Amino acid sequence: MNDTLLHHRAEGPASAPPLLLGPSLGTSYALWDAVAPELSAGHRVIRWDLPGHGGSAAGLLAAGGTVGDLAGLVLALADSLGVARFAYAGVSLGGAVGLHLAVHHPERVSSLAVICSSAHFNGAKPWRDRAALVRREGLAGLAEGADARWFTPGFTVERLVQDHRDADPAAYAACCDALAAFDLRDVLDRISVPTLLVAGRADPATPPAHLREIADAVPDAALVEIPGASHLAPAERPEAVLTALRGHLDAGAKRGMAVRREVLGDAHVDRAQARQTPFTAPFQDFISRYAWGEVWTDTTLSRRERSMITMTALVAHGHYEELAMHVRAARRNGLTPDEIGAVLLQTAVYCGVPAANSAFATAQRVLAEESAGE
Template sequence: MTIPRITGVELAGGPDLPLLLVGPSLGTSATALWSAVAERLGDAFHVVGWNPPGHDGARVRDPFTMAELARGVLAFARGVTAARGDADRSFSYAGDSLGGAVGLHLLLDAPEAVRTAALLCTGARIGTPDAWRERAATVRASGTPSMIEGSAKRWFAPGFPEREPSTVAALLHALQDTDAEGYALACEALADFDVRDRLDGITAPVLAIAGAEDVPTPPELLAEIASGVRLGRYEVLEGVAHLAPAEAPDRVAELLRAHLRAPEAPTPDGVRDAGMAVRRQVLGDAHVDRAIAATTDFTADFQEFITRYAWGSVWTRPGLDRRSRSMITLTALIARGHHEELAMHVRAALRNGLTVGEIEEVVLQSAIYCGVPDANSAFRVAQGVLAEEGLA
């Protein structure tokens, strides 16, 4: 067994704050990928990054598996917690692509170590074994500079390199400086990586963040993670490709801050604020803004009621992920014939990660247990919504 020696870097915050360990994508570094997010989280977390073998300027020659890489990261994390003087050696974790794959192994193989995790632009399996081994051979023959052109196309959404040339330059420079053998060995580790059949063994809360423009790890891979783990949540970032922490640091920091913070006893205002945040995430800003604008003195108390109790006290509970809550809500609305609310929640279900096929299955199931006429009306309402969204 090979346990790679992992090096890291302090990115933000200090040891008096909760530890957040962050992992980079293949061919990048923790500094290049995570610095912008860390800067935004430094008031709330001690952000420490780790670098894969060969991605820190060192040469590497010993092969490793993804599970072994995760053990190396765990050993590094234990060193960090010891240096901090933590009695509790657990930590929060966030990782992009390769870093996300390592996160899955940490959650599976060291569940006591990871309190909660955010997995970005990754998958329980990424790519195909043949493609990874072919890339490893290319890098061994031509070096990491041979990866720059293809990586620039895979990593960034259209228009981002023109908007943020310095960010792109830093990431591509990190790729060029990566040890070729270290890069190739990581490719071979990814070729054998597949934990799809183990996702239901993950019990820690997991936030899966997808880039809508991501080709290497498309959104459906993140939806698979969110639905496969016990406590999963799914978010899609529009206009983002494969390196979400660099492409959308404000949005990523906002999502991580909300997901990773230690739970506190909610105050009435906190419940209301949490409810409004979830209401906007599930229904969309445009819908919520219309509802607020239409509020009158007569309806104000009711709007406050549903924000606090429906959204702030129920939709925020960790016992079900949002995909499951959407399925339950669709079924209840079909059963009661609430068609206006049904249309709204079909849109919400899409936003929460349900596919068109899954919505169809919910309606078919409802036909058996709620009645065919109810399902017939539901299909008509859902078909209209899907047509408006360009999905039917």
């Protein structure tokens, strides 16, 4: 056991878009057993255990710990795996971690799905009382009532109930401390990533009203309610959760394709799509999701500014065929020929005169072709 990192399981191609999955209090990453293998067909799925749960060391979270502390452990795990930015989905406490990441570390999160969770968990007292009970008596008694808290009548997943029994009491109590202190209602409007809320209609712990509260506060968030699901929807209704997550995660590729067409033009994108083969399809999907669905849609920089940066980078690396494409894109993004020339003159200073000489020749050809076609 690694005492410094959260225990985790990674599935799917290493080159696929990363997706982190967070668990509920009292469970391990087995909560995602019926969903993660399907998602791993198109994603690098990384599911993790809470401190003192599953294979994670209990000492990773001390008494009085916060959801922010748990989010820090998730970021440390991502860093150790070389994952700079990721989609995130989490259940209950795992969903709270996702909300914290989206509010306080938006540069790390590309999209967010919050499942059977809340921006607050009904005040501090119930969780402080539960923490005190667990520190005094352990988890055996609390685990006896897990089915009623987690599932609709008559349904159970024995593996998850056993996870509850096996969790470290001190770490479980520390997670209760984190839930007691958690309340992000006042800052939900700061979440800017695509966000999906999934509620179990029969969930007594975080009923649909809690997810609706988040959906109403987060700009452009979507809400899905799953009938016949209680608190651990991925275990009880995995097909419905999988359908909701697939639609949410695929939206990034669709959004990216729309931006790609706006910047590069339909003719170029149509040619690229026509040349696509099963071998190149994963790369095309990668480009649509990351370059166009995440980087080019980030409003921190304007498209004009992104065009200038992109042309400079292409000159620096001698990618003149790509430069021609992005000179055309720069014109669509509002740059004048004089402004494009000024960018290329700047590259002469910092990238070298021979590189700028070739870049001017490429740009002049493209601009002449544009003028001839007007």
